Amino acid sequence: MPDAPLPTTENPLRKDLLRVLVARRERFLCQAMRVLGSRDRAEDVLQDAALRCLDCPLRQEQIARPQAWLGCMVHNLAIDQYRKSKRRPSDALAFEPPCPLAGPERALSDRQLLALLEENLAMVPTRNRRIFLDHRVGGIPQRDLAQREKLSPARINAIIADIHASLQANLALCTEPR
Numbered sequence: 001m002p003d004a005p006l007p008t009t010e011n012p013l014r015k016d017l018l019r020v021l022v023a024r025r026e027r028f029l030c031q032a033m034r035v036l037g038s039r040d041r042a043e044d045v046l047q048d049a050a051l052r053c054l055d056c057p058l059r060q061e062q063i064a065r066p067q068a069w070l071g072c073m074v075h076n077l078a079i080d081q082y083r084k085s086k087r088r089p090s091d092a093l094a095f096e097p098p099c100p101l102a103g104p105e106r107a108l109s110d111r112q113l114l115a116l117l118e119e120n121l122a123m124v125p126t127r128n129r130r131i132f133l134d135h136r137v138g139g140i141p142q143r144d145l146a147q148r149e150k151l152s153p154a155r156i157n158a159i160i161a162d163i164h165a166s167l168q169a170n171l172a173l174c175t176e177p178r
Helices: 012-023 025-036 039-055 066-087 089-094 104-122 126-136 142-149 153-175
Strands: none
Touching: 012 025, 012 039, 012 066, 025 039, 025 066, 039 066, 104 126, 104 153, 126 142, 126 153, 142 153
C-alpha cells in the first residue's frame, strides 16, 4: 500500500492556523501545561494540534478567530491526553521521577556529617553539651533547663545559640566545595 501524501500548506486556512500556532506557541504551551502539569506532555499536545491544522478539511470559509479556535483545540487535546493518562495508570507511572530516597552516596555523606558533628560536640563542655542536646534533641523547653541548671533563661539561650553557631561554622568549613 503506498504512503499517503503529506498534507500541504497551500490552503490559506492551514497557513493561517499554523502561523498563529507558531506565533503564540508559548501561550498555547502554558495552556496545555496547566491541564497536564508536564512540559513534555504539553509539547506533545502542540504537535498534535499542528498535525490537525495540516489535516484540517479544505474549506472555503475562514475561521473568524483563529487564535481562539486554536486555544480551544489545544485545551481539548490536553484534556483528552489527561483523561487517557488517568485510564492507563501504568503508563503514567513509567514517566514518574525516580524515588527521592537517598542513595548509598547520600547515606555515606550523611554518616560522615553526623560523625563530624559528634566530634565537634565532644569538644564542648559536658554541661553545655547536655543543655544543647536536651533542648535540641530532647525537646526540653529552655525555661525548664534554666530551672534545672540554676541559670537564667537568657544564659541557656546563649549557650544553645553559641553551640549551634559553632557546629554550623565547622560544618560549613568541612562541606565547602574545593
